[in-house]
Amino acid sequence: MSFKLFMLQTLGKIRPVEKIEAERQLLLNDYNEFISVEKSDELKDFIELENYINSDSFSKKKKEIEALHFKGSTEYNQLNEFKKLSKAKHITSYFATAGSETLRRFEKFRDSEKLKEYYSLKDYTEDGEYKKEKSELQKQVFKGSVEWNHYQEFKKLEKSKPLKAYLELENSSALQDHETFEKSEKLKRFLVLRDLNGKSKEELKELKSLKSDSQIKSYFRFEKSLKFKYYHEIKGSHTLARFNELKEMINSDEYKKRKAWLEDKQKYEKSETHKKYVHFKQLTSDGEIKFYLSYEKSRSYKNYLDVKESFDLKRYYELKEITESKKFLEHKAYLEDQKKWEKTEEYAKQQKYLEMKKLPHLVRYFKYKGSNAFDFITQNEVIFEDNFTAGLNKEKWSTLGYWAEKLVKENFSQSGDLQAYTDGKNIVTGKDGVKIQIRKERVKGKFWNPAAGFTPHEFQYSSGLLSTGKSFWFEEGTIEAKIRFNPVKETASLFFLLGEKASPQLNIIETGAKNRMGLLENKNGKVEFTGISISNLKKGDYIFAFEKTANRVKWLINEKLLFEIPANSIEFPMHLNLSSLVINEIHSGLPVNFEILWVRCYKRK
Numbered sequence: 001m002s003f004k005l006f007m008l009q010t011l012g013k014i015r016p017v018e019k020i021e022a023e024r025q026l027l028l029n030d031y032n033e034f035i036s037v038e039k040s041d042e043l044k045d046f047i048e049l050e051n052y053i054n055s056d057s058f059s060k061k062k063k064e065i066e067a068l069h070f071k072g073s074t075e076y077n078q079l080n081e082f083k084k085l086s087k088a089k090h091i092t093s094y095f096a097t098a099g100s101e102t103l104r105r106f107e108k109f110r111d112s113e114k115l116k117e118y119y120s121l122k123d124y125t126e127d128g129e130y131k132k133e134k135s136e137l138q139k140q141v142f143k144g145s146v147e148w149n150h151y152q153e154f155k156k157l158e159k160s161k162p163l164k165a166y167l168e169l170e171n172s173s174a175l176q177d178h179e180t181f182e183k184s185e186k187l188k189r190f191l192v193l194r195d196l197n198g199k200s201k202e203e204l205k206e207l208k209s210l211k212s213d214s215q216i217k218s219y220f221r222f223e224k225s226l227k228f229k230y231y232h233e234i235k236g237s238h239t240l241a242r243f244n245e246l247k248e249m250i251n252s253d254e255y256k257k258r259k260a261w262l263e264d265k266q267k268y269e270k271s272e273t274h275k276k277y278v279h280f281k282q283l284t285s286d287g288e289i290k291f292y293l294s295y296e297k298s299r300s301y302k303n304y305l306d307v308k309e310s311f312d313l314k315r316y317y318e319l320k321e322i323t324e325s326k327k328f329l330e331h332k333a334y335l336e337d338q339k340k341w342e343k344t345e346e347y348a349k350q351q352k353y354l355e356m357k358k359l360p361h362l363v364r365y366f367k368y369k370g371s372n373a374f375d376f377i378t379q380n381e382v383i384f385e386d387n388f389t390a391g392l393n394k395e396k397w398s399t400l401g402y403w404a405e406k407l408v409k410e411n412f413s414q415s416g417d418l419q420a421y422t423d424g425k426n427i428v429t430g431k432d433g434v435k436i437q438i439r440k441e442r443v444k445g446k447f448w449n450p451a452a453g454f455t456p457h458e459f460q461y462s463s464g465l466l467s468t469g470k471s472f473w474f475e476e477g478t479i480e481a482k483i484r485f486n487p488v489k490e491t492a493s494l495f496f497l498l499g500e501k502a503s504p505q506l507n508i509i510e511t512g513a514k515n516r517m518g519l520l521e522n523k524n525g526k527v528e529f530t531g532i533s534i535s536n537l538k539k540g541d542y543i544f545a546f547e548k549t550a551n552r553v554k555w556l557i558n559e560k561l562l563f564e565i566p567a568n569s570i571e572f573p574m575h576l577n578l579s580s581l582v583i584n585e586i587h588s589g590l591p592v593n594f595e596i597l598w599v600r601c602y603k604r605k
Contacts, residue, residue, distance in 0.1 A: 002533045014558050017541045030364055031374050037365040049353040061346050070335040082319035094307035097300045106295045109288055118289055121280035133273040142262040154246040165230035178222050181215060190216055384472045384601035388434040392427055399424035402469030412454055413447040418582035419461035420445030426464030433597035436580045438463045438491060440590045465579035473573040477603035479546045484595035486539050487511040490584040493594035497574035509544040513583050517555040532563040
């Protein structure tokens with residue numbers, strides 16, 4: 001009996017498995033919720049709100065709003081200023097004139113085409129533009145003009161010998177024949193023979209014949225002519241481009257029309273300048289224009305103009321618009337409102353923040369934020385698990401022992417065992433996990449006799465076993481199993497780990513004749529146990545755990561450490577085994593069930 005276990009149970013340190021599983025599920029739910037919240041826009045919004053509510057700008061804003069009053073405010077001063085301007089004499093006189101029939105007649109005529117024409121012609125006549133145009137018209141003659149200079153330049157170019165030669169050859173048949181023969185095979189052959197070194201007699205003869213050819217003679221005569229030389233000088237030259245430009249200009253209708261106008265002696269009398277001057281004199285005597293000019297000089301109109309663009313009138317209208325506006329009236333009411341702070345966006349944000357602060361999932365998020373509560377979840381991953389509710393998973397579990405499968409392809413018992421291990425018939429799965437059942441029945445099987453080997457035998461009991469020898473081997477991490485602890489003293493039910501060899505054997509739990517957790521080793525033919533007794537453990541469901549790190553091996557019940565040893569002698573992979581065997585005759589309580597509700601293995605990420 002373990003005194004440590006006794007004290008843990010007496011002091012209530014071994015917590016109920018239901019509570020542990022509920023807490024684990026709750027923690028997993030909280031973890032999943034934590035991850036979801038951490039990625040959510042809601043959290044971003046909350047943190048943004050929190051930063052804002054706790055900021056100096058928020059505090060400052062609140063103080064500013066609560067300090068606002070109408071008296072002494074900008075709006076208060078604007079309303080008083082508007083009332084004073086409304087009673088000012090120059091403003092009242094302005095509005096009297098602004099509504100008069102005389103002003104309407106005056107302003108209506110001001111926009112007339114007649115008045116616009118009068119002022120336009122007045123400016124034209126009196127500002128010197130008229131005299132300038134008249135003088136310029138009288139000065140403009142053909143001789144000495146730009147047009148005259150262009151004409152002289154054209155005539156001079158027209159008489160030049162190179163240009164004449166170009167115009168004579170351009171598009172002529174002589175030039176076309178010359179250019180055609182230049183591409184001929186005959187000329188090409190002549191040039192090849194002429195430039196060839198070390199000519200044969202036949203080639204000399206052919207060259208002589210070609211030299212006398214009339215076409216070749218004519219080609220070189222034309223090539224060396226002065227006209228052809230002039231043609232190449234002028235072709236593509238600025239002179240030719242300028243000649244063509246001037247020719248096109250002089251022959252254009254626009255040029256001819258301009259030349260005729262420059263040579264006309266009556267150009268002023270026919271001009272728009274003269275017509276404008278005559279029309280201006282007529283408008284000066286018009287009755288409507290005389291009225292307009294007279295009213296424009298009156299005192300009432302001058303006051304009207306002085307006030308119309310004045311700062312006072314602009315300010316009057318500005319204040320009128322401001323003080324009568326919906327915005328002003330609303331702000332005035334706002335400034336007079338004693339509960340203005342509660343109506344602000346900032347207050348709404350503050351209330352939203354306070355509401356969000358109470359949301360259970362956000363409360364839980366900040367409870368876990370920065371803590372190590374999720375360390376096991378985040379630092380470990382499940383590498384093997386089974387709750388057996390879907391039946392026996394034969395990809396995970398074998399109903400043959402590791403060595404039985406390797407050696408004889410069927411289960412066998414050890415000397416002294418009263419049971420035979422069936423091939424899965426004693427394995428019962430259901431919603432509560434898996435049961436390995438010991439039944440009272442005659443079963444034929446084999447047992448291992450060190451002297452005689454595998455010997456057939458008839459057993460009085462049947463049982464079963466499960467092994468992960470073909471599917472899963474554990475090296476380092478944590479193994480947990482929820483097991484119903486209900487020892488029957490005539491049996492031995494075990495959840496243990498084995499490597500390739502039969503020793504050492506790590507019993508995560510052994511229950512029955514002996515109730516213990518620890519290490520079984522065969523030393524010089526003698527089995528030695530290193531571990532802890534759990535004989536005083538109360539019946540019920542427990543999570544039995546085994547942890548292996550690089551340095552230590554630990555045994556736990558319901559997350560409480562009961563025993564640990566150095567890991568020196570356990571540096572090898574191990575597979576999981578579940579089995580029940582019969583040690584003595586069982587007189588009651590059959591079948592005996594070894595119940596495993598789930599198994600789970602973890603390793604560090």
